[in-house]
Amino acid sequence: MNNKNVPTNIVLAGLGGQGVIRAANILAEAAFIAGCDVKQSEIHGMSQRGGSVSSDVRFGECVLSPMVPTGQADYLMVLHPTQVENNLYQLKEGGVLLSTRNLIGEGGDMTVLDIDDTPLTSRNFNVGLIGLLSTHLSFSDDVWHEAVRRHLPKKVHEENIAAFAYGKTLVK
Amino acid sequence: MEPKERQLLSGNEAVALAALHMGVALGTGYPGTPSTEILERFSSIGGKAQWAPNEKVALEVGVGTAWANARALVTMKHVGVNVAADPFFTMAYTGVKGGLVLVSADDPGMASSQNEQDNRRYAKAAGLVMLEPADAQESYDMTRLAFELSEEYAIPVILRMTTRVCHSKAIIHAGLPAIPEREAHFDRDATRYVMVPGYARPAHRRLRDKLKRIGQYSEGAPINFAVPGDKSLGIVTSGVCYLHVREAFPEASVFKVGMSYPLPIEKIREFAGSVDRCLVVEEGDPCLVESLRTEGILCEGKDEMYRFGELNVPRIRRIVARDTSPEAPAAKGKPPQLCQGCPHRMAFSVLKKYDCIIMGDIGCYTLSVMAPFESMDSCLCMGASITAGLGMRHALPDAEARRVVSILGDSTFMHSGLTGLAEMVYNPPKTGHIVIILDNGTTAMTGMQEHPGTGRTLDHQATGKIVFEEVARAMGVTNVVVTEGPPDFDKAVREALSKEELTLIIMRRVCRLAETKIAAYELAAGRCQ
Ligand SMILES: Cc1ncc(C[n+]2csc(CCOP(=O)(O)OP(=O)(O)O)c2C)c(N)n1
Ligand code: SF4
Numbered sequence: 001m002n003n004k005n006v007p008t009n010i011v012l013a014g015l016g017g018q019g020v021i022r023a024a025n026i027l028a029e030a031a032f033i034a035g036c037d038v039k040q041s042e043i044h045g046m047s048q049r050g051g052s053v054s055s056d057v058r059f060g061e062c063v064l065s066p067m068v069p070t071g072q073a074d075y076l077m078v079l080h081p082t083q084v085e086n087n088l089y090q091l092k093e094g095g096v097l098l099s100t101r102n103l104i105g106e107g108g109d110m111t112v113l114d115i116d117d118t119p120l121t122s123r124n125f126n127v128g129l130i131g132l133l134s135t136h137l138s139f140s141d142d143v144w145h146e147a148v149r150r151h152l153p154k155k156v157h158e159e160n161i162a163a164f165a166y167g168k169t170l171v172k
Numbered sequence: 173m174e175p176k177e178r179q180l181l182s183g184n185e186a187v188a189l190a191a192l193h194m195g196v197a198l199g200t201g202y203p204g205t206p207s208t209e210i211l212e213r214f215s216s217i218g219g220k221a222q223w224a225p226n227e228k229v230a231l232e233v234g235v236g237t238a239w240a241n242a243r244a245l246v247t248m249k250h251v252g253v254n255v256a257a258d259p260f261f262t263m264a265y266t267g268v269k270g271g272l273v274l275v276s277a278d279d280p281g282m283a284s285s286q287n288e289q290d291n292r293r294y295a296k297a298a299g300l301v302m303l304e305p306a307d308a309q310e311s312y313d314m315t316r317l318a319f320e321l322s323e324e325y326a327i328p329v330i331l332r333m334t335t336r337v338c339h340s341k342a343i344i345h346a347g348l349p350a351i352p353e354r355e356a357h358f359d360r361d362a363t364r365y366v367m368v369p370g371y372a373r374p375a376h377r378r379l380r381d382k383l384k385r386i387g388q389y390s391e392g393a394p395i396n397f398a399v400p401g402d403k404s405l406g407i408v409t410s411g412v413c414y415l416h417v418r419e420a421f422p423e424a425s426v427f428k429v430g431m432s433y434p435l436p437i438e439k440i441r442e443f444a445g446s447v448d449r450c451l452v453v454e455e456g457d458p459c460l461v462e463s464l465r466t467e468g469i470l471c472e473g474k475d476e477m478y479r480f481g482e483l484n485v486p487r488i489r490r491i492v493a494r495d496t497s498p499e500a501p502a503a504k505g506k507p508p509q510l511c512q513g514c515p516h517r518m519a520f521s522v523l524k525k526y527d528c529i530i531m532g533d534i535g536c537y538t539l540s541v542m543a544p545f546e547s548m549d550s551c552l553c554m555g556a557s558i559t560a561g562l563g564m565r566h567a568l569p570d571a572e573a574r575r576v577v578s579i580l581g582d583s584t585f586m587h588s589g590l591t592g593l594a595e596m597v598y599n600p601p602k603t604g605h606i607v608i609i610l611d612n613g614t615t616a617m618t619g620m621q622e623h624p625g626t627g628r629t630l631d632h633q634a635t636g637k638i639v640f641e642e643v644a645r646a647m648g649v650t651n652v653v654v655t656e657g658p659p660d661f662d663k664a665v666r667e668a669l670s671k672e673e674l675t676l677i678i679m680r681r682v683c684r685l686a687e688t689k690i691a692a693y694e695l696a697a698g699r700c701q
Contacts, residue, residue, distance in 0.1 A: 016508060028341060032180040039307075040180075041340040043283040049539060052505025064419040066307070066340035066412070069485040086503045 007037075007060035008137070009068040013087040014079030016053050019126035022151060023077070024055035026130055029147035031059035034139045041066035052083060075136060077129055096136060102170060103128050124156070124163035131167020181344050183311040183337040187245075187275060188213035190315035194271070195351030197242035198222070200230040202587065203618040204249030205284040206338035207277035211247055212621075215631050223621055223630045226554075226587040227252035231259045231274065238268035238328070239365060242356040243319055250278040250291050251553065255588070261298045265375035266365055267326040267382075270356070271319035278334045280455045281482040286534065286553065288480070290456035295330055295433035296463075299379050301386055302330040302433040303395065306414045308342040314395065314430065316347065321389075325382050332432065334455065336412045336482065387434035395430025398443050405492070406447025408440060408471065410460065413453050413483050420488045429460065437467050444469050453491060455483045510539050515681035516610055518658045519579070520545040522665055523608075528577045531561035535581035535617045536683075537610055555580070555588025558596065558607055565601035573601065574669065579608040583615035583623045585640065590647075596674055597648040604672040606665075607649075609640055612683040613690055620686045627699075634697035644676045651675040 010027065014020040021042055028040035042055035056068040073090040078099040091097060103120060120128045127148060134144055148160050181189065187210050191199060199214045199221035201207065215221035224230035227248040234246035253260060253276050263272070276294070279285040295302035303318055305311040311333065318329040363371045390396060402423045409417050410429040417426055427443040429435065444450040444464070450471040452461040461473035474491045477499070483491075490499075510517050520540040523530055524547045532538060532548035533556065541548040550560060561578035568576065580589055589609070596605055615621040622628045627637025644652050651673045655661040661679050668675040682690055 015506065028180060032178075032343065037343060038180065039340060039342045041336060043281075043335065043339070049508035049511055049536070050506070051508030054505075063342075064415045065485050066336060066342065066415065067484050069419075071486075082506065086505055089500075089503055 005061065007058040007063045008075075009073045009092075010057045010075045010077065010133070011054060011068055011073040011087065011090045012057065012077045012079070013052070013054040013083050013090075014126075015083060016050050018053075018079045019123070020053045020079055021055055023079070023126040023130050024057050025151045026127065026144075026147045027057045027133070028059070029150055030134075030137075030139050030143050031057070033143045033146055036060060037063045039063045039066040052086065054087065075133060077133055079126055079129065098129055098132055100125075102132055103167065119159070119162040119166045121159075121163075124160050127152075127160045128163040128167040131164035132170055133167075134164070135168055135171045177346065179344050179346065180341055181308045181312075182209070182339055182341045183305065183308050183333055184209040184339070185213050185341075186308040186312040186344055187247075187315045187331065187333075188217060188219070189346055190312045191245045191273075192217055192219050193347065193349040193351075194316055194319045195243060195349070196245045196319075197270070197356065198234070198237045199245040199247070200224050200233050201247035201275075202227045202230055202252055202255075203583075203615050203621040204252050204277070205618055206279060206335040207247045207249050207252075207275055207333070208618050208621065209338075210245075210275060211630065214245070221630050223623060225624050227256040228259060231256040231263075234272055234274070235259060235263050235266075235268065235328075238270040238272035238322075239266075240270065240356045240358050241354060242270040243352065244270065244272050245275070246272070247275040248277070249285065250276055250289055251285065251287065252276075253291055253294055254289075255554075257294075260294065260300075262367055262372075263328050264299045264379050265367055265372055267379075268322060268328055269326065269359070270352075271322035272328040273315060273318040273322060273331055274328060275331045275333060277338050278332060278456070280334055283335050286551065288456065290459060291330075291332055292432050292459045293457065295332070296459075299383055300328055300330050300433070301325070301431070302332050303430060304332045304411045304432045305337055305430075306410075306412050306428070307337065307340065309344045310395075310430070311337060312344050312346060316350070317395065321386070325386055327379075327382055327386070332411075334411055334482075340412075383434055387437070390431045390434050390436040391439050393431055393436065396436040396439060397428055397430070398439075399426040399428065401425040403446065404448045406443060406450045407453050407492075408443065408450065408460065408464070409453040411455065413455055413488070416483060416485050416488050417453055420485045421492065432460070435460075435463055437464075437469070440464060441467070441469050444471055451492065453483070453488055507542060508539060509542060510536060511684050513684040515612055515679070515684065516540065517545075519608065519610055519661060519679055520547045522658070522662050523547055523577060523579070526665060526669055527575060528665075528669075529564065529572070529575045531557045531564065531576060531578045533557035533578075533580035533584050535584055535610075535615075536612075537579065537581060554584050555592055557584075558589055558592030561607070562592070562596055562599070562601060562605060565603055565605050570603055573603045574672070577606040577608060577665075579610065581616075582609055582611040582613065582625045582640070583621070585609050586623045586625050586638065590643070593644060593647050593649060593676070600674055602672070604674055606668045606675045606677065608665075608677045608679060611640065611678050611680045612686070613680075614683050614686045616683045616686060620683070620689065626690075628693055628697065632693040632696075634699060640678055641676070649674050649676045652678075654678045654680060656680050
């Protein structure tokens, strides 16, 4: 993570319906529970119809603007292979790109996720990537699990905690 | 609720919480991004909230509540204020008894709107107080302050938010609830509430006197404050831009305007005089800079290119550097599309097949302007499909006029379609006309809100229901057809196109995304579909 006066900047992107905003909510909640100052911002409105969606999450000691300044993202997390290209400009030099590739491999197909022998499905894929992101951040597992629980209905808690744990194992 | 408890809330959620803490008796509005979640949240945390058929109705209901000495919160998106503009201007004259706060949620950059009008102009035009929060904490604090000011000065207060403020989450510390201890009642006073010219003339003078007093308050109000800094650069700013400015220029002197009408002119004059270069950084129209210049304050504004779209840290750096070189084009994302299985899809395929001239409207179905349909020929404002279609039918040569159809959604029909039907019956074009309602049983575009045609309240309980076909027949539309599937719909359109009759075709099929939820609400309400 960054030094104290500069917030950590994360941009999450994907398509409407993939759970981009949900993932951003979980991330912001984790930072909140961990006691950071945090801001989360997104543009949504017509997102149910499969258009591009993105959300900015910033946390640290003190966060001013709710938007990640262009080209200043420390991490860019992209949930859909088609959305990497148009979001790369957000990433700062030396920033980390986390994308479908990290979880399902090169050329991986989102639609066949369910039949893979992993706990990942296209529904919890967002939380899987959050698991992977978590390995770069310093929040404890308890914090992450609590954040996941606060933003998902009870009946899918276990499934999502498993997806989170699986994401964590994929550090390359 | 523990006081000073730390919470992570969006601007919209913070407004709802403040409204609850201020004992708001009624929240009303019409859905519209980015304002929609305020009333939904207010309802879910225990407030009484309801959707009105449109914004004019909502504002008038709110005014009545406030005249009855109770507090009212009215929410809408920026263009909603246009619909409500009639009561908006005159409520400044009548004033209120209980607090009335109107949230106007502007959308610079048009994330999901048809224009990027700047509603700061409305406050000045009507003479209403306007507060502008920068983040969730200010949204909470200013909502509370707005109710206090509204009651102290007996004037409605506008809380002007923008998409970034509405939809950004930040940490807030809420205060203790301050529920007013008083009864709703009405004190008759015709000089105040009956705006005939004889009473309106003194009312206008009263309003201007009030604004003078509020202007004095503004000069000392803590929400208008200076952040001391380096004297070489002084920035006057408001709303979320304040945060971008502090981040981009942490050393600069900054004046934050929290009350954008009436402005703390003397305080700003003093600030401007204390710095070498005074620059106004504002999103949207040059409202603030114009007001300051009218008052003889020397200040610099942004270049015209920054009127368009949202501002952010990099753009503010450019404004300060007077950089007017072309900006990098915005990254092209994937535009939204009608969902797979959306019932609207079929309707546009049919209309395209018959080469109709399609006067469209606003809702999910507006997306039919995109490939593969590319079939919508106009979209102006809610309700204009019917009326603009009638205008075309009157003007076009007969053969072309017969191809004109008007198409709109169920929520849009309730919002402003009824007067269009009245116009059609009253001034029928000689080739007749065809109106199509795409009745998907919800306000899908803004996230599945209820409306009078669904027969369910904001929190999805059964209530009175407007049945479109019955209304249309009662109004004098002679050919009313209800269809549910593609073959029926195709046949209805084909037949209507060959007649010269006033026709209403209702295409009734539930929104694919809302299907499951609606079935559950109907089951709970003990009604089967
Ligand atoms: C005056 C005004 N108020 C609100 C809106 C926001 N808005 C756009 S379309 C719409 C309603 C759409 O519902 P409906 O007509 O039922 O169509 P659907 O999206 O369900 O297809 C709303 C609330 C607006 N554009 N203008
Ligand atoms: S949300 Fe409903 S109405 Fe809108 S595109 Fe999807 S299915 Fe159609």
